[in-house]
Amino acid sequence: MKELTYDAVVIGGGAAGMAAARELDAAGCSCAIVEREERLGGILGQCIHNGFGLIEFNEELTGPEFAERMEERVRGTGVAVYTGATVMEVDAAPEIKSLFCYSASFGVIRLNARAIVLAMGCRERNRGNIRIPGDRPAGVYTAGLAQRLVNIEGFVPGRNVVVIGSGDIGLIMARRMSWIGCKVHAVVEILPYPSGLTRNIVQCLHDFGIPLYLSHLTTRIIGRERVEGVEITPIENGALMHEKSFVIPCDTVLLSVGLVPENELSKDAGVELNPMTNGPVVDSMLMTSVPGVFACGNVLHVHDLVDYVVEEAKRAGANVARWLKGERPQAEARIKAGPNVRYVAPSRADPSRDNKIYLRSLVVKNEASLEIRVNNRVVRTVKKAHIQPSEMLSVDLSRADLATCSGSPDPTVEIALA
Ligand SMILES: Cc1cc2nc3c(=O)[nH]c(=O)nc-3n(C[C@H](O)[C@H](O)[C@H](O)COP(=O)(O)OP(=O)(O)OC[C@H]3O[C@@H](n4cnc5c(N)ncnc54)[C@H](O)[C@@H]3O)c2cc1C
Structure with a gap:
């Protein structure tokens, strides 16, 4: 069996996989994308309507145009791209992980890496x-x-x-x-x-x-x-x-x-899943419960907009590079979903950095407020004109918000909607 080794391998060549791989390459890590379809782009390829890219490209694009822009960013780099190749099995061993990939054109290959990025998207119910x-x-x-x-x-x-x-x-x-x-x-x-x-x-x-x-x-x-x-x-x-x-x-x-994260390989890798999102539980680096296995995009939690997928995946790619260079999260705070919140992702925040948290509401409400509570004390309130379960929300948890975490043995951040 042919065997190749990279610093990191990304499973899935949709918007998330491409954005994460590009960041890894920019940080000097060797990296490969494995995509089961014949071309990169993921679900974007069939979304021929416009409404994509207002944040990432400051333009209104169709899905295929957005995918093409993302692909151009990857093609000019050292990222190895395997299309028409399906990852069938993941061995998430502590040091070197292995992915077994099957393709009609080259048969079976084994890709080894110190880190894996799960970016397999989601499937329809x-x-x-x-x-x-x-x-x-x-x-x-x-x-x-x-x-x-x-x-x-x-x-x-x-x-x-x-x-x-x-x-x-x-x-x-x-x-x-x-x-x-x-x-x-x-x-x-x-x-x-x-x-x-x-x-x-x-x-x-x-x-x-x-x-x-x-x-x-x-x-x-x-x-x-x-x-x-x-x-x-x-x-x-x-x-x-x-x-x-x-x-x-x-x-x-x-x-x-409804959509559910494509989590067969996540389960295969042994990662803990969040019952509310059906995606992996991740820490502030977007790393799952298995060290060296990261997740981003719709495989982590179902996003509304591709721009948010790309934003999260860029952070994942940059974090994987930091992790490969030896950085580890320190003294993280647990983040939990408070009243009227269905889920929060990630489930941990790093008090020494600014953190981005995504969440979904359980209720429909006008003139709502989002409360950040650290160790049961409200540290900040953000006004929201309208909230509803179908619209994903995000909040920036700054170092200032998390200042009171230091010194606490088990700091907890609760995000609530009222
Ligand atoms: C119908 C529809 C309309 C949308 N409309 C908008 C819109 O108007 N505006 C907007 O901003 N966003 C929109 N979105 C959302 C946005 O397009 C998606 O959230 C985003 O593209 C998802 O990116 P992803 O990389 O996480 O997943 P995907 O694009 O699903 O990519 C995952 C990739 O992983 C591959 N894969 C899975 N398993 C394996 C495996 N075992 N081995 C190898 N490869 C594997 C898949 O083939 C796929 O290519 C829409 C989504 C849909 C479905």
Whole structure:
């Protein structure tokens, strides 16, 4: 078996993997990216709408344009790129880690490295995950698969569409299917508020006159060979109102019911997972519970915007380089999700540095405030005009915020929303 050795190997060549690899290279570390698709870019390749890059490039780009810009940054460096190669197995031994990669063109190779960066992105939840009763007809797709079929394969999956779930991919696909001449009858959401970004509700539903049924459950998919309709039931005061159920005839159902980090290899590497994000638990350096294994991008927690993925991945790459040079986190503070916060990532902060923390709200609220509490004392409050679970929030935890951590045996930072 061919064997090659690098300082670090990055698994996944999406926005996160490319940004982390470039930072590693800039810091003088030898580095490789392994990507299972034939080209770099990850999910960006099928997102042909615009709305990417306003922060990173100060321009509004499509997904493929954003991917191309990121790829240009990598191509001009010493980063080795293996495309069409899938990492099948990770041996995260304490000193030298090994990745076993399989490719149709070069067979099996073993890549050794002192550090690994997990950047495998996320996957869509499917019908099995949400257990919709009914038949098993053709015509049920996840929204991301339909996006790939339409935008890359040039195939129209159906003509009369109902979207179940109001996640961003479903909203974007509702608009995309309308653009190609399909009739999108409705987007059906179990929650009393949308799961996608407000800008997508406006631009993808309101602008196309597509109804959004909030607090409605899809209680049945109808059809033996091909989808013929979906039965929808309103939810009032937490109870299903069966007497008010109705059927929307359609031939295609698109599911947009959430994303989960692609964590098989994370489990293989033995890293601890956060049950709220399904991604790894990471410290202030974005290092997992296994020393030398780092994580960034959607494999760590599902992000809304690629710009935030890149920002986090750059930090991960720079941290891996510091770690390879012998730096280790010192006297970290634990960060926990306080009231109304679903999760925080990372789970540790370094009081000797400025830290960036991402979080998601559990509630929808106007005029909210985000409280930073160190050892049960509020050290700073940040006003937020509007918060909702679908919009990721971030907060900069400065050294000044964390000043009172020194001297405490087990400093704890709690982030709360009120
Ligand atoms: C439909 C949709 C619309 C979006 N719209 C916007 C928008 O308008 N604006 C915006 O800013 N952001 C948007 N985003 C979000 C943004 O594009 C993503 O969050 C970001 O691109 C994710 O980057 P990533 O590198 O973490 O993951 P990915 O892009 O998923 O990359 C992960 C890569 O890892 C590879 N991989 C996985 N497992 C292995 C393995 N075992 N071996 C080798 N390779 C592996 C995969 O093939 C993939 O290429 C959208 C996302 C989607 C899905």
